Amino acid sequence: MTWLTWRQHRIEGLILVVVLAVIGVFLLVTGLEMANSFQQFRLSNCLGQISKGSSSCYELGMAWNSQYGGFLRGAALLPALPLLLGALVGAPLVAQEVEQRTHLLIWTQSITRLRWLTVMLALVLGAGLLASGALLALLSWWNSPSVQIYGDSFGPRVYDTSGPVWVATTLLALAVGIFAGALTRRTVAAIFLTMVLFVAIRAPVELLWRPNFETPVTVTYSIDQQNPPALSNQDWIVSQGYIDAQGNRSTNLREGCAKDETLRQCLQTNGVQANYIAYQPGDRFWTFQWIEAGIYLGFSALALGASVWLVRRRLS
Amino acid sequence: MIWVSSRQHRAETLVVTLVLAILAALLLKTGLDMASAYQQLGIGACLAETRRSQTCNTALYAFQGGFSFAISAIVWLNVLPALLGLFVGAPLLARELEQGTFRLAWTQSVPRLRWLEVKLALVLGVALLASAGLTALLTRWFSPLRQFGALYFPLTFDFEGTVPLAYAAYALTLAISAGALLRRVVPAMAVTIAGFVAARAPVELWLRPRYLPPITLTGDPGKVDAMVPKTDWALDNGWVDQMGHQVHTGAVLATCAPGQNSIDFQGAFAQCTHAHGWLMSITYQPADRFGLFRNIETAIFVALSVALVALTIWIVRRRIA
Numbered sequence: 001m002t003w004l005t006w007r008q009h010r011i012e013g014l015i016l017v018v019v020l021a022v023i024g025v026f027l028l029v030t031g032l033e034m035a036n037s038f039q040q041f042r043l044s045n046c047l048g049q050i051s052k053g054s055s056s057c058y059e060l061g062m063a064w065n066s067q068y069g070g071f072l073r074g075a076a077l078l079p080a081l082p083l084l085l086g087a088l089v090g091a092p093l094v095a096q097e098v099e100q101r102t103h104l105l106i107w108t109q110s111i112t113r114l115r116w117l118t119v120m121l122a123l124v125l126g127a128g129l130l131a132s133g134a135l136l137a138l139l140s141w142w143n144s145p146s147v148q149i150y151g152d153s154f155g156p157r158v159y160d161t162s163g164p165v166w167v168a169t170t171l172l173a174l175a176v177g178i179f180a181g182a183l184t185r186r187t188v189a190a191i192f193l194t195m196v197l198f199v200a201i202r203a204p205v206e207l208l209w210r211p212n213f214e215t216p217v218t219v220t221y222s223i224d225q226q227n228p229p230a231l232s233n234q235d236w237i238v239s240q241g242y243i244d245a246q247g248n249r250s251t252n253l254r255e256g257c258a259k260d261e262t263l264r265q266c267l268q269t270n271g272v273q274a275n276y277i278a279y280q281p282g283d284r285f286w287t288f289q290w291i292e293a294g295i296y297l298g299f300s301a302l303a304l305g306a307s308v309w310l311v312r313r314r315l316s
Numbered sequence: 317m318i319w320v321s322s323r324q325h326r327a328e329t330l331v332v333t334l335v336l337a338i339l340a341a342l343l344l345k346t347g348l349d350m351a352s353a354y355q356q357l358g359i360g361a362c363l364a365e366t367r368r369s370q371t372c373n374t375a376l377y378a379f380q381g382g383f384s385f386a387i388s389a390i391v392w393l394n395v396l397p398a399l400l401g402l403f404v405g406a407p408l409l410a411r412e413l414e415q416g417t418f419r420l421a422w423t424q425s426v427p428r429l430r431w432l433e434v435k436l437a438l439v440l441g442v443a444l445l446a447s448a449g450l451t452a453l454l455t456r457w458f459s460p461l462r463q464f465g466a467l468y469f470p471l472t473f474d475f476e477g478t479v480p481l482a483y484a485a486y487a488l489t490l491a492i493s494a495g496a497l498l499r500r501v502v503p504a505m506a507v508t509i510a511g512f513v514a515a516r517a518p519v520e521l522w523l524r525p526r527y528l529p530p531i532t533l534t535g536d537p538g539k540v541d542a543m544v545p546k547t548d549w550a551l552d553n554g555w556v557d558q559m560g561h562q563v564h565t566g567a568v569l570a571t572c573a574p575g576q577n578s579i580d581f582q583g584a585f586a587q588c589t590h591a592h593g594w595l596m597s598i599t600y601q602p603a604d605r606f607g608l609f610r611n612i613e614t615a616i617f618v619a620l621s622v623a624l625v626a627l628t629i630w631i632v633r634r635r636i637a
Contacts, residue, residue, distance in 0.1 A: 015506065063553065063565040070521050077513075080395075084509060092502050100415075187501055188407050192331075195399075207385075251382065266371055 004106075005123045012089050016131055023078075024138060030071045031142040037064065038145040064149060072146060072157065078139070079160040082173040083198050085128055090177020091190035093120060094311060098185040117311050121304065125174055132170035136163070151233030153285055156206070163286070164293035172296040172303075173198055179303035182310040201299055205292065211238040213291045216278040223267045223275060234282025242272040249276060320421075321438050328404050329442065336446055339393075340453055346386045347457040353379055354460040363463055387461070387468070393454075394474055397487035398512045400443055405491025406504040408435060409632070413499040432632050436625065440488060447484040451475060465546030470520070477610045482617035487512050489624035496631040519616065525551050527612045528605055534595040537586050544598050549606075552599040555589075563594055 006013075065072075094117075097103040107113040139161045147153045159165065173194070180193035216238050219229055231237070241251035280288070322329075354360065357379050362372035412418040422428040454475040461468045473479065487508070494507040530551050533540050544550065555563040572588035589596070601609075 074517065074521065088502060088506050096502070188403060188411070191502075191505065192403055251378075263371055263374055266374070 002119060002123065005120050009089070009124065009127075013127060016085075016089075016127070020131055020135060023081075023135065027138050027142045030068070031138075034068055034071070034142075034145045037067065038148070068146075075142075075161075076157045079156070079169070081135075082132065082166075082170040083195065085131075085170060086173025086175075086177035086198060087191045087194045089124065089128070090174040091181045091194045092187050093124065093178050093181055094307070095181030095185055095187045095190040099187055114308070114312055117308060121178070121307075124178075125171065128170050128174050129167060132167050136161075136166050139166070151235075151282070153234060153282070154236035154280065154288075159289075160206075162289060164289045165296070168293035168296035168300070169202075171300045172201065175300035175303040175307075176201070179307045179310075182307045201296075205295055209295075210288065210292065211236075211280070213288050214280070214284060216280055218276055218278045220274045220276045223264055223272055225275070228275065228277050231277070231279055232282055234285075236280040236282070238278050238280060240275070240277040242267065242270070243274045243276050244271045245273050318434060318438070321435055325404070325439065332400070332404070332442075332446060336450065339450065343453050343457050346383070347453075350383050350386070350457070350460050353382060354463075359460070360463060387471070390454075390457075390475075391471065393450075394516075396450075397447070397480070397483040398509060400484060401487035401491035401508045401512060402505050404439060404443070405488040406495050406508050407501050408439065408492050408495055409628070410495030410499060410501045410504040413495070414501055428632055429629070432629065436492070436628075439492075440485060443484050443488055444481050447481050451477075451480045454480075465548075469549050473524075473606070473610070473613075474520070478614040479610050479617075482614040482621070483516070485621040486515065486617040486624075489621040489628070490515075493624045493628040493631070496628045515617070515620065519613065523616075524609065524613065525549075525601065527609050528601070530599045530601050532597055532599045534597040536590055537596045540596050540598060544600055545603070547603040549601040549603070550598065551601065552597075554597050554599075555594050556597045558593045558595070568592075568594055 094103075097106060103113075106116060140163070143153075143158045143161065147158055152158055153162070160169070176197045177190070177194040180197060181187070181190040184190045184193055220243060221229055228240070239249075239251060241249055243249055357375040358372075359375060359379050362375055365372055409418075412421060418428075422431060458468070458472050458475065462472060474483075490511045491504065491508040494511065495501070495504040498504045498507065533543055534556055535543070553565075555565055555568045557563050568589060571592065572585050
């Protein structure tokens, strides 16, 4: 059985290794360069200074960004990798057998279909998790200079490729792929469904739920104050705006400002009583990572359970 | 033949239409919101100001903050051509070949080459029509953002004019030829994704800034940066000495603004860099080249598509028995 799984998936495994190697080389080369110029720019003197308004550090940060911004933007594509794994390896797992009718042969051998599925799941999920773990080690090193400069650890590129969330995302994509395959029994449809389901789970969690895993800390400051109170650059501002006399918050002014008004006059005519900033403190990072990983693990368990049920009961 | 094609692809057409309709609705909604906020907040007048008043800064901040999510989400539309290739292009031949249905399809009164021509024409035609519609909508959508000069430049380039149509044609023909070559759906899909990224990413990140040699201006800070219009595409900012050798930005700042919190580019900082003989150098592509750049990029992807169509026809004629 292990041999069969290996034999069926060895090309996929080989491709996975090649893809990992290519990405690994890219990350190594660019990561070394970034770490090197981090030293050369003497950016370690600037840690935490950019958000405090140090403009020489700001200029340095900008200069660093103009050199490596392209790499960072390219790396924003990395969160799509788990989805590709789920779509191209997970979805065909059951769907292709049923579509090509090979399941009729396989499931009537001495090994029960449940055992077939368990071994397949264990090996494919294991390999996927191993791959994402290997990449994770490299990614956290690669991300560290930009996190130290910009403190963007809550930004999607860093957050999504960090620790538990990255590994749980891989598991989720594979599990959803396998479930979609067992449900639709057709490869192309399963791949499509995998992408739809993955985005349908991922996008609301990332956009709506993540900023509110824990109640954000709110700071209010008077409208006479021009600049908001300084936060650490590791903090994540989830919303900022204005509070009116009734205590309602809004992110926009009701009416715009007239040209000749000062900012204070403009805020007053708009009925603004105070400004506010709501943020998630930087030390909640790992709590948030584990909460989100837990959510994805829950969905994965659900998808895998449904797949087992479908294979046992529904597919003949 | 046309009936067979439409019958085989009607589910895909339905899904594509549905996705496009949802996208169009979202774009219309956010586009109209953005245009009205642009009017209401008086962004146009603010952008025209040479020295920004505080009220203008607040208005600009509110505008950019309010639509930052929509603007960052637009980047993901770059994957649409790849999805089209993945779900329409890759199975087109691979599925017939994998499931053996080509034996029936190609032994009818319609010769295989004609079968392929009709399929290609219909699928490519519909895809190009759809992406032209989406491009028209996106061009409208971007019109307030275009007033910000080149601030959103790399983003707008990908969605304007003939460029997105060429991407769509490339993704589709790549997927179809991968299907013909590999004769299996899933590997053809994998090759489609890899091939699409492998062509798009290097062209966008490496080749595009080099279609024509960029212009470099050097001079004292506070003067040279004012000479480059905001509409131009700034590629690189740095420092050179009088021999033209590069000087590290870190070194310049450490010498002339050590530990300083605010740099006045016209004042002591400029005197200090001048005394050291350091010049600011700005490398950029002027805005009047953008039209040419679009045509070059379109030509690259159209040429790739034509080559891939030729490859597909050759494989179907000669290689597949």
